[in-house]
Amino acid sequence: MRQTKNIPWNDSDLTVKELTVAELASVLDHSTTTADPIDLLFGQRLPSQAVVLSSGLKLAELHALPPSQLDRLITAVEEVNPFFVQALRRLLPQLAAPPAAAPGNN
Numbered sequence: 001m002r003q004t005k006n007i008p009w010n011d012s013d014l015t016v017k018e019l020t021v022a023e024l025a026s027v028l029d030h031s032t033t034t035a036d037p038i039d040l041l042f043g044q045r046l047p048s049q050a051v052v053l054s055s056g057l058k059l060a061e062l063h064a065l066p067p068s069q070l071d072r073l074i075t076a077v078e079e080v081n082p083f084f085v086q087a088l089r090r091l092l093p094q095l096a097a098p099p100a101a102a103p104g105n106n
Contacts, residue, residue: 003080007072016054016073018080023053024087038062042074050084051077 003018019027031039031047036059038048052059054077062070078085 005076005080007076014055014057014073016076016080019050019053019084024050024081024084027053027084038070041067042070044088045074046077046081046085046088050081054081 002020004015006013006015008014027047027050030049034049036048038051048059048062051057051062051074055073057073062073065073
């Protein structure tokens with residue numbers, strides 16, 4: 001059963017959910033080809049696509065939020081997706097590393 005968490009959201013509650021392995025793979029595929037301002041703003045936290053899938057909100061809705069409210073939402077999504085957070089922490093240093101020079105091309 002997926003983990004979920006209800007958070008206060010505007011005049012009601014919003015439920016964020018744990019993502020499946022297939023959803024996580026989709027987020028990783030999407031993240032390597034698309035840069036979003038939210039991803040640039042929040043750096044090494046969950047990609048915006050993960051927040052969209054977990055919360056059910058549209059990307060345009062996330063863009064309309066102030067950073068402080070986005071931070072609370074991303075924190076809740078991270079709390080129900082600890083395995084994905086750990087995987088990203090392992091992957092991000094590898095993704096950020098410059099490519100190794102080919103032998104003989106120095």
